[in-house]
Amino acid sequence: MFGNLPLALDITNLRPFVSREELTRREAAVAFCDRQLKEGVCAGSAFTGWLRPDSILGPGEADKIREKADFLRNNSDVLLVIGIGGSYLGARGVIEALSDSPERVVFAGHNISASYMAKLKKRLDGKKVALNVISKSGTTTEPAVALRIFGDLVKDRRLMVATTDRKKGALHDYAASLGLDTFAVPEDIGGRYSVLSAVGLLPAAYAGLDINALTRGASEASQAMENAPFESDPSRIYAAARHVLFLKGFDTEILSVFEPGLFYMAEWWKQLYGESEGKEGTGIFPASCTFSTDLHSMGQYIQQGRRRLLETFLMIGEGSADLAVPRSEDDTDGMNYLAGKQVDFINRMAYEATAKAHADGGVPNMTVFLEKADERSFGALIWFYEKACALSGLLSGVNPFDQPGVEAYKKYMFRLLRKPGYEPMEPDRSGRDIISL
Amino acid sequence: MFGNLPLALDITNLRPFVSREELTRREAAVAFCDRQLKEGVCAGSAFTGWLRPDSILGPGEADKIREKADFLRNNSDVLLVIGIGGSYLGARGVIEALSDSPERVVFAGHNISASYMAKLKKRLDGKKVALNVISKSGTTTEPAVALRIFGDLVKDRRLMVATTDRKKGALHDYAASLGLDTFAVPEDIGGRYSVLSAVGLLPAAYAGLDINALTRGASEASQAMENAPFESDPSRIYAAARHVLFLKGFDTEILSVFEPGLFYMAEWWKQLYGESEGKEGTGIFPASCTFSTDLHSMGQYIQQGRRRLLETFLMIGEGSADLAVPRSEDDTDGMNYLAGKQVDFINRMAYEATAKAHADGGVPNMTVFLEKADERSFGALIWFYEKACALSGLLSGVNPFDQPGVEAYKKYMFRLLRKPGYEPMEPDRSGRDIISL
Numbered sequence: 001m002f003g004n005l006p007l008a009l010d011i012t013n014l015r016p017f018v019s020r021e022e023l024t025r026r027e028a029a030v031a032f033c034d035r036q037l038k039e040g041v042c043a044g045s046a047f048t049g050w051l052r053p054d055s056i057l058g059p060g061e062a063d064k065i066r067e068k069a070d071f072l073r074n075n076s077d078v079l080l081v082i083g084i085g086g087s088y089l090g091a092r093g094v095i096e097a098l099s100d101s102p103e104r105v106v107f108a109g110h111n112i113s114a115s116y117m118a119k120l121k122k123r124l125d126g127k128k129v130a131l132n133v134i135s136k137s138g139t140t141t142e143p144a145v146a147l148r149i150f151g152d153l154v155k156d157r158r159l160m161v162a163t164t165d166r167k168k169g170a171l172h173d174y175a176a177s178l179g180l181d182t183f184a185v186p187e188d189i190g191g192r193y194s195v196l197s198a199v200g201l202l203p204a205a206y207a208g209l210d211i212n213a214l215t216r217g218a219s220e221a222s223q224a225m226e227n228a229p230f231e232s233d234p235s236r237i238y239a240a241a242r243h244v245l246f247l248k249g250f251d252t253e254i255l256s257v258f259e260p261g262l263f264y265m266a267e268w269w270k271q272l273y274g275e276s277e278g279k280e281g282t283g284i285f286p287a288s289c290t291f292s293t294d295l296h297s298m299g300q301y302i303q304q305g306r307r308r309l310l311e312t313f314l315m316i317g318e319g320s321a322d323l324a325v326p327r328s329e330d331d332t333d334g335m336n337y338l339a340g341k342q343v344d345f346i347n348r349m350a351y352e353a354t355a356k357a358h359a360d361g362g363v364p365n366m367t368v369f370l371e372k373a374d375e376r377s378f379g380a381l382i383w384f385y386e387k388a389c390a391l392s393g394l395l396s397g398v399n400p401f402d403q404p405g406v407e408a409y410k411k412y413m414f415r416l417l418r419k420p421g422y423e424p425m426e427p428d429r430s431g432r433d434i435i436s437l
Numbered sequence: 438m439f440g441n442l443p444l445a446l447d448i449t450n451l452r453p454f455v456s457r458e459e460l461t462r463r464e465a466a467v468a469f470c471d472r473q474l475k476e477g478v479c480a481g482s483a484f485t486g487w488l489r490p491d492s493i494l495g496p497g498e499a500d501k502i503r504e505k506a507d508f509l510r511n512n513s514d515v516l517l518v519i520g521i522g523g524s525y526l527g528a529r530g531v532i533e534a535l536s537d538s539p540e541r542v543v544f545a546g547h548n549i550s551a552s553y554m555a556k557l558k559k560r561l562d563g564k565k566v567a568l569n570v571i572s573k574s575g576t577t578t579e580p581a582v583a584l585r586i587f588g589d590l591v592k593d594r595r596l597m598v599a600t601t602d603r604k605k606g607a608l609h610d611y612a613a614s615l616g617l618d619t620f621a622v623p624e625d626i627g628g629r630y631s632v633l634s635a636v637g638l639l640p641a642a643y644a645g646l647d648i649n650a651l652t653r654g655a656s657e658a659s660q661a662m663e664n665a666p667f668e669s670d671p672s673r674i675y676a677a678a679r680h681v682l683f684l685k686g687f688d689t690e691i692l693s694v695f696e697p698g699l700f701y702m703a704e705w706w707k708q709l710y711g712e713s714e715g716k717e718g719t720g721i722f723p724a725s726c727t728f729s730t731d732l733h734s735m736g737q738y739i740q741q742g743r744r745r746l747l748e749t750f751l752m753i754g755e756g757s758a759d760l761a762v763p764r765s766e767d768d769t770d771g772m773n774y775l776a777g778k779q780v781d782f783i784n785r786m787a788y789e790a791t792a793k794a795h796a797d798g799g800v801p802n803m804t805v806f807l808e809k810a811d812e813r814s815f816g817a818l819i820w821f822y823e824k825a826c827a828l829s830g831l832l833s834g835v836n837p838f839d840q841p842g843v844e845a846y847k848k849y850m851f852r853l854l855r856k857p858g859y860e861p862m863e864p865d866r867s868g869r870d871i872i873s874l
Contacts, residue, residue, distance in 0.1 A: 428789075
């Protein structure tokens, strides 16, 4: 299935819904968007630095990230990463999927839950904590509050690193005033596309991942896919297929995985696609499922509910662990037909069965296969999703690199919290429609 | 806001989308469904035992559950709960929301991930493990495989409990052959409605929850809501509002919470609604968000994407922990305007802002308020959601108590795994459309 790339896209289960001919008819439109993207003339073209994975980091930056991560790792029990959105999900996605010691990296600044923070404080009690605070500006409420609450845990300033704007901003100034080591949030890459910059790579390196292989995997993917003809490029075919399906009324996409360790990659994907496409009244609604767990909760709806779902499975080629079903003498549970079989094999058969059943039920589906659960494969996966996302957004006529809607709740929140510069506002308590007994 | 019940429904942000008059016009239809439900003449009426929370447990059963849970708790480090779907999500939902020691309850049998199981085995190594296996039949693949893999961890049979069919089935026979204590999966309650039976209550009691208060909260809610006029009953108004919104094209509902501890309650809700309504080509697609985390990922889509979303917030009245934002001398981050403010207060303002911003953006929304994060409130919440779900399903003309679609993937899986009695099948490897390089 795999050639030079550790990633392949299986579109067999599109057959009853979208013909190859229909996809081919989109080749010119996709090529047009692709050219706009590369020539830097598309909407949001100032934020396409992720297109060239090799150039995301400056000269020597990868070495510096690795060295700093090693230093932190050797001098702490745990790394606390403070960040939200694009400064959170990419790192967490690759770490939970690939690291052998994901428990050594914990997260804050991605919520405003006092109960979460109090529990985390307790958990960090007595531990030697390193800290990586990630924010382009440093004024985003969630990470800024978390930095005030958790900053004191780190006594040795060498164990505190800021990933932020190269030249300006509150976090830049804060880091300068404390003399912290800093890494750059690239200027030409938006948050949700930034996982292969220091934003994602420093936490990943701390968690023991080979960050060079992540970059190399992305770089290989970019070169191979950019030079491939339309019909053998997974990124252009995925973009075209989603576009055709959307026009046919399939307006919700479920990313389905069969490993709980992929949960946060799916969350990363939801941000990437939802934030890139969901604007101006259009866009495919992104959801995710972890199977087989959710086959026993969301499975009924997917199989027989309203027919406007499309589904993409993300499957990894190699077995996840050596574990077989034990034989039982009396076979009360009737499971001896599985005795000696690898659990991972059963899981794969569950996937095969699900993809087929969902297609039968009217859910067009595709599968992204990765060769291995390793950094090279995930680098390719990240680039594949980013490229296809940019193309998808451009195909539907939106700017895939902005997120104007994220400000709406912030404006009200700042007014309610009486932030200087905002017109104060009170919560609306009178004349409400409350149903109670 | 609260009267005799610890639950209230705020529908203020429906105003631009649904008038009170439109809701009132549904009163008769809702009353008709309600009568059918109570008189046991609706579709699936054999599964309405949850309607009377007081009668879910038999005489003395609550005491037995508590005693057994105490025994297990006093003689083990950790309880391993093996179950999937309705035998998993309810218990996990209330435990993660309310327990002070959620880490003492771990879960298996809700997936077929070898890597998950191998990690869990490692984590349980050297611990004294109690086990509660929950399955009506005992032949569901996921829990049956997990029981074979984890069953050996428990040497003392008194630390192993089966929650299963009262009279028959593989797990019933297995428990009888080992002489295990058993608790009943009620015959007149389907999996997703079963959290207030032994299915949910034994794990909850082990986690230190007051299971009597859970039942009492549900019972109070049932009595108050059943006797209330339409316009002051949260369950009937919620059902009517969803139905009206669905008819207007709002066909995806997001349950949004502002506490990560409510994640699994949202998962429970997704099963309850998705499995009850998603059939025969209809049903509202259930999704969930944890804010403010997901305001920085899904927020853009919710604010400005395709306008077919409705949203229900689940908020809890009392503060989640005493934690204030520290003052900083230099105020580099400009956050001193929040100094001394409770983190929980900021979180609540984020909620107020979000509900308002989403309504502005074209997302009709409601809020379910609970008085406290306690068992009585959650008992009321559970009954409220169950009752409204049954009414919603009946309003849209489906059987809210079956789940025929869940079998579809199983049939293929059994064939692929060569289960006796199923026609063997091979994975389809030839003639596939693979896009690769």
